[in-house]
Every structure is written in C-alpha cells, then in structure tokens.
Amino acid sequence: MKHNEIIRAAITRVLADTGRSAQALSDEVPLGAEGLGLDSLDLATIVARLDAELGIDPFASGGHAFRTVGEFIALYETAEQ
Secondary structure: OOHHHHHHHHHHHHHHHOOOOOOOOOOOOEOOOOOOOOOHHHHHHHHHHHHHHHOOOOOOOOOOOOOEHHHHHHHHHHHHO
C-alpha cells in the first residue's frame, strides 16, 4: 500500500473511531473544524499510528504548517526523502 493510501486510511480510522463519517478525503479537504473536524488529539493519534506503521515522523525536526489532507500527506512524502 502506498504512503498516500496508508495516511488516508489512518485518517479514516480515527474518524470512524470517534463516531464521525469519513467523507471523501480529497487533497483539498481541510483537516480541522471547517472540514473533517479533527482536533489536536485526533491528529496526534494519526501521527502516532503512522509513526508505528511507516516509521516516519515528519515532526521530529520541528513544527510544520499544514491545513488540508494533501498538505498533511506532503509532509510525509517530504520527510521520507
């Protein structure tokens, strides 16, 4: 499974675990309140799962700005290089 698919699956799992339905996870969908409604705890859960599954922590070198699903995925793609 590609990183893109793994990241989208992790987001979908957290949404399902918190009783929210996963809408289409296009790159333009905001992760926060104006989109999927993910909060900081949800994002921390996603990052922890991805670290365990992919062995990549894009935040290890410091903070990074992201707002959308696509920007979040890009962080992982950049960190892998």
